[in-house]
Amino acid sequence: MQTAGGPPPPSLGRDAAMQYAAWFRALAEPTRIEIVSLLARRQEPMTVGQIVGAAHVGQSTVSQHLKVLAEVRFVLVERRGTAHYYRLNEACVDGFPTAADLVVGNHPPAPAGLSQPACDPPANRPAPAGGAGGIAIRPLEPADAGQVLAIYQAGLDTGQASFETQAPSWEEFDAGKLPGHRHVAVAADSGAVLGWAAVSAVSGRCVYAGVVEHSVYVDPASQRRGSGFTLLRALIGSTEAAGIWTIQSGIFPENSASLRLHERAGFRAVGIRKRIGRHHGRWRDVVLMERRSPVTGQD
Numbered sequence: 001m002q003t004a005g006g007p008p009p010p011s012l013g014r015d016a017a018m019q020y021a022a023w024f025r026a027l028a029e030p031t032r033i034e035i036v037s038l039l040a041r042r043q044e045p046m047t048v049g050q051i052v053g054a055a056h057v058g059q060s061t062v063s064q065h066l067k068v069l070a071e072v073r074f075v076l077v078e079r080r081g082t083a084h085y086y087r088l089n090e091a092c093v094d095g096f097p098t099a100a101d102l103v104v105g106n107h108p109p110a111p112a113g114l115s116q117p118a119c120d121p122p123a124n125r126p127a128p129a130g131g132a133g134g135i136a137i138r139p140l141e142p143a144d145a146g147q148v149l150a151i152y153q154a155g156l157d158t159g160q161a162s163f164e165t166q167a168p169s170w171e172e173f174d175a176g177k178l179p180g181h182r183h184v185a186v187a188a189d190s191g192a193v194l195g196w197a198a199v200s201a202v203s204g205r206c207v208y209a210g211v212v213e214h215s216v217y218v219d220p221a222s223q224r225r226g227s228g229f230t231l232l233r234a235l236i237g238s239t240e241a242a243g244i245w246t247i248q249s250g251i252f253p254e255n256s257a258s259l260r261l262h263e264r265a266g267f268r269a270v271g272i273r274k275r276i277g278r279h280h281g282r283w284r285d286v287v288l289m290e291r292r293s294p295v296t297g298q299d
Ligand SMILES: CC(C)(COP(=O)(O)OP(=O)(O)OC[C@H]1O[C@@H](n2cnc3c(N)ncnc32)[C@H](O)[C@@H]1OP(=O)(O)O)[C@@H](O)C(=O)NCCC(=O)NCCS
Pocket: 154, 155, 156, 158, 160, 161, 162, 195, 215, 216, 217, 218, 219, 222, 223, 224, 225, 226, 227, 228, 229, 230, 249, 250, 251, 252, 255, 256, 257, 258, 260, 261, 262, 264
């Protein structure tokens, strides 16, 4: 659908389609719709007990539904003392109608300032005037090797990204990363590679066939513009579509940018692996972060 006389709407793209499908799936349940509606109308954080009282369903059912809604970040959880409070993610209030508009080909309204964790993948928001800062996601190609490995090395040089100190050759990189889940973020105007994300298998055992370990690296000159978040969204979309149920990564506790990015993208800290490996001769801890898909591997 298109407004007569206006420029054609941007194409939706496979990654966005998969992301929106995950949102719609999360909402495709009447009790979850009731919970979202309740939180929207109440306009203040509620405990599970308050939601149970208002929704007239059992506590374990409410908790289960809140978990699914939190995974796609429709609902945010905050801790006050020993209690957990649930509230609607205001960014989703903007982002969800935007998703619906994009699906049917309407130009979406520009989302109002998103101070909350975003529901709307930045890559699918309208690019700012002039295109500067616009980010697009596309598959990582062999021709990107030079830029990808340079960005990798810049991340390793921070000393906070990985135990590795030297970026691999393209052949080693290519051999270690699963096809179908290698993405680059590129500047929409120049096509320059801003960052990349890719996954490796964690095990050859079939019980772990749906578990992968990922890496995400963004050019230092392009950080804090949404590339990392957009890349993780793309990774979540492609892995869920391929039946992968868990994405994990070990992150140094000092890498607060990566920890925060992953929290925002729906990952949780499993725990801290103490003095797990030596880096430049020093034993270091690693925070194991994981995202268990709320839609894949549910049978
Ligand atoms: C971690 C990294 C990938 C983040 O990429 P990015 O494109 O800068 O991240 P985004 O712009 O998408 O940021 C998304 C959110 O992550 C968090 N974040 C990102 N950088 C941050 C920083 N320096 N400090 C605190 N929070 C940060 C914020 O919550 C941010 O949202 P906001 O900007 O709305 O507050 C990037 O810093 C990087 O490449 N670092 C070096 C390599 C590395 O450490 N990779 C991870 C290995 S585990």
